[in-house]
Amino acid sequence: MTFYLSALIVTRKKGRNDLDADVIIIGAGVVGAALAYGMALKGKRVIVLDGADRDPRAARANFGLVWVQGKGSDAPAYSTLTRQSSDLWPAFRDELSTVAADRVDYERPGGLVYCLSETEYANRAAINERTHNQGAQADTEMIERGALERMLPAVGLGPDVVGASYCKLDGHVNPLQLLAALHRAIMLLGGKIEFRSPVKAISPVSGGFRVIVLHGELQAPRVVVAAGLATPALTEPLGLAMPMKSERGQILVTERIAPILPFPGSGLRQSADGTVMIGATNEKIADTSVTAASATKLAQRATRIIPALGSARLVRQWAGLRVLPLDKTPIYAESTDYPGLFAAACHSGVTLAAVHTAVIAPAMAGGHLPEDLAAFSNGRFNVQKCA
Known part of the structure; x- marks a missing residue:
């Protein structure tokens, strides 16, 4: 999938008088902001609701890796999604930087997992083999110490380093720059971000949902909850479990x-x-x-x-x-009882930001998650429980 600047030239639909937005996104971290940005690129009127100042904020404590190796070694769909997002990242960064007129430091030189013993080296090799056996392309290789030293000419490696695992698809980004650029792009595309607006409850109403915040309420036909660890408390009263x-x-x-x-x-x-x-x-x-x-x-x-x-x-x-x-694989869920209610949760928000913008956001904004995302449904936990 390709990002185009022409996406900025959109015809915005006027909402009904009783609706504040096309989509309300609860959560202004990297996951929620990437989803909101993707929807805004498609011409949707979005409102993003941030939490309280002292909420735990994974987006502001991030290491900044855009990482493929090891992701989904026991979950083929996750491995595929991660590779898809990694491939989308260069164009995603270029367009986001242009839309936001903000710098986003990102590089994709490949990445290393250092091994400090023969046991660590063997364990990494086994993870790589398991991932490749699931059908993933052979993009990760084991590097012995001599080759690693040639890759790192300015570094004197310690005596315990026996080698490393190297994946050519890996990269890294400044996560604070990423978050700031997403916020700026959302607003430049006509969206709104309401900071210090923790959500108290979501209730279904005719034509959509009412979202209760500290100082009032908002309404929209679709709501996406991407509030990190606060997500279950908001979705489970409506029957949408997020373990x-x-x-x-x-x-x-x-x-x-x-x-x-x-x-x-x-x-x-x-x-x-x-x-x-x-x-x-x-x-x-x-x-x-x-x-x-x-x-x-x-x-x-x-x-x-x-x-x-x-x-x-x-x-x-x-x-x-x-x-x-619970299984460390992303959850993209939609309510069957209340169509238009969605939730997203993952621990790879930076890595998956590109695919969230290009794939997940348009699907949620359109009202339905496609079948090829079924592996990420929250329903998989019911199957595991029954088993």
Whole structure:
């Protein structure tokens, strides 16, 4: 699928007097904003509702990888969707930057997963083989230490590094620039973003839905809930189950240093401004506090990979909560009881932003998710429960 600037030249339909928008999107993070942007490109009048200031915001605690390898190794449909989005990303970034007149630092040089033992190396090779056996193209390969050293001429690898997994489809982006550009593009296309507008409830009404916010209500024929961990509380009263859990991830950031990492890595990447991001933990804890123990663990692994990082000053540490469907595969759900009500949840909002804009958004705006997205329905959890 291709993005075109001609999408800006649209004929906007006037809504009925009692409707505030064609679509109300609940959630102004990367997932909700990408969906709203995709709908606005198609000429839909959108209103995006942001949450409260102290809500957990995965979009503002993101590592910034646009990542393919390892995604969906046990879920072929997820693997395919991830590759589709990765292929859409370059055109998506170019058009978004033009529409928003905003810079979005994005590169797709391929990505690395470093292996610090023969066991890690063998485990990564097994993941790659399993993914390829499911029908995915062979876009990931194992790189032994000597070849890895040639790929990273400015880096002195630590003695524990035995090699890496490399996927040519992987890339990275500045996630804050991405979010800001999506917000700006939505507004330039005629959409509205209501910040500090947490939603209290959604209720069906004739011709659509009433969305109750702190200081009033809005109405639209379609509502999309993409509110991260707050999604189930809004959809389940209407019978739309969204089984998910949270997971805390902590990240470290160094001072700016000379460019040394031409490839982003899982847990180790250098941004366009020179800082090195180190992450991330996987903790079954539902708060966003940071800990010295996690900082130590992250720093130790990073310096085992690149010992020279030990002399770089840390300037920031933060934590965020991942939005994880129970099987870690995205959920795109639509209500059978209340047509026009949709929900979206995933932990790969940055990677999937391009496909959310180009594929998921038009489908939701049109009123129905296509059959080729059936693998992502929330109904799969009912099947698993019965089994």
